[in-house]
Amino acid sequence: MTLPLDGIRIADFTQMMQGPWATQKLADMGADVVKIERPGGEWERFLEAGGETLEGTSPFFLAMNRNKRSIELDLKRERGQKLAREFVADADVVVENFRPGVMERFGLDYETVSEQNPDIIYVSASGFGPDGPYVDRPGQDLLLQAMSGLARYTGRRDDPPTPVGTAVVDEHAASLIALHTTMALFHRERTDEGQRVDVNLFNAALDLQCQELTAVLNLEREFERSEEGIAQAWLDAPYGIYETADGYVAIAMAPLETVSDALDLEELAEYAAADAYERRDEIKRLLEAETRTRATDDLVEALLAVDVWVAPVNDFHDVAEDPQVKHNEMLIELEHPDGGTFTTTGSPVDYSKTPATVRTxxxxxxxxxxxxxxELGYDETAYKELVADGVVGTLVENDE
Structure with missing residues (x-):
């Protein structure tokens, strides 16, 4: 089977999440991704989850680096930079997420690379873009959740600003990198033109909130979080999370009359549609007093029966046992590089002709x-010399 990106070589200079998760998405679709790491390996390999690793490797790294080949290069040394330029000369795509200016110091910036390889797709991922007033600031997911307003509008009214429980800005930026890399490749297929593509976390964080920003900046009113935790600052009740007798459920947009009938809660129907936003905290308290008396499964069944948008609130162990997750085959088992296996997410998108594959x-x-x-033409003697000199890191057990 020929995958959509078979024959595409990507020189991957990225680390942490923004870049590596993007290049894994491209690798899943057939791209040959060469992961160029600093000696010892990139930072994410050692990032602990709650103070722990999985057999010495970060589970975060394992989640985002399948289907790639790894080489360690010391880019601070001239010989390492020369080797990197040899990889770039033969690549279709370069992806990097160093701070602006770093690749230029290595002689690997777009202007230099495109002189050597004019049809290169050069993807630069950063915190704020290649220039501007924040160009020297650190770009990291939590910081961008704060700066973009996302944390300010999450949580209850009297709580401090609340970040989302995942690196959502990094995740969206990674998807943007994968999407726009393929767009640039498609453009090159049509025109034979390479180009530079810039993706940054700040833009990604704002893009995530397109509808909320549009509402706030164009409506003549202020929005604030609800006291009782309506899940968005700009939506009516019953939108939110509700405690049950044995857990929690999420209820999305739903007519109050329908919810009232399903739960035999007459008082709820008395709130006219016009009151659903201004009196959302009253509605939440009234409805939650009822949901706390009912088991989660029974409550979900009763509301689904009348087409109310409802779902149980799961933890990750519940997710792993969910029948739809199993049907979709979204969780897969891979081999750990140091032995054994681990469970991670598979590709979220199905193709009828060219499904994503795990090849390595x-x-x-x-x-x-x-x-x-x-592959670059170095013989065994040259290889050992580069290893001995520290230009390409150290020998690993299965590479001796």
Whole structure:
């Protein structure tokens, strides 16, 4: 089977989430992603989850680096930079997420690379873009949740600003990188033109909130979070999370009359539609007093029967046992680079002709050093010299 990106070579200089998750998405669709890491491996390999790793490797790294080949290069040294330029000369795409100016110091900036490889797609991912007043600031998910307003509008009225419980800005930026890399490749297929593509976390955070920003900046009113935790500052009750006798449920947009009939809660029907926003906290308290008397499964069944948009609030163990998750085959088992297996997410999108594949497991740091140098024309003597000199990191067990 030929995958959509078979034959596309990506020189991947990224680390942490914004870049690596994007390049994994491209690798799942067939791209040959060469992960160029610093000696010892990129930072994400060592990022602990609650103070723990999985057999010495971060579970975060394992989640975002399958289907890639790894080489360690010391880009602070001239010989390392020369090797990197050799990889870039043969690549279709470069993806990097260093701070602005770093790739230029390495002689790997777009202007230099495009002189050598004019049809290159050069994707630069950063916190705020390649220039502007914040160009030297650190770009990180929590900081961008704060700066973009996302944290300010999440949570209850009297709570401090509340971040989302996942790196949602990084995640959206990664999807934007994957999407717009393929768009640039499609443009090149039509025109033979390479180009630079810039993606940044600040823009991604604002893009995530397109409807909310449009509402706030164009309606002549102020929005604030509700006292009782209506899930968005601009939506009516009953939109939110409700405690049950044995857990929680989420109720989305729903006519109060329908919810009232389903739960035999006459008082709820007395709130006219015009009151659903201004009196949303009263409605939430009234409805939650009822939901707390009912088991989660029974409540979900009763509301689904009248087409109310409702769902149980799961933890990740519940998710793993969910019948739809199993039907969709969204959780997969892969081999750990140091032995054993681990469970992670698969591709979220199905193709009828060219489904995403897992061809290789996440690599050990520098696992494909010899293989990749051989492809560049380096013989065994040159390979060992580069290793001994520290230009390509150290030998790994399966590369001796």
């Amino acid at each position: 497991n996440p690599p050990a740091a520098g696992e494909h050093t010899r293989e990749l140098l051989t």
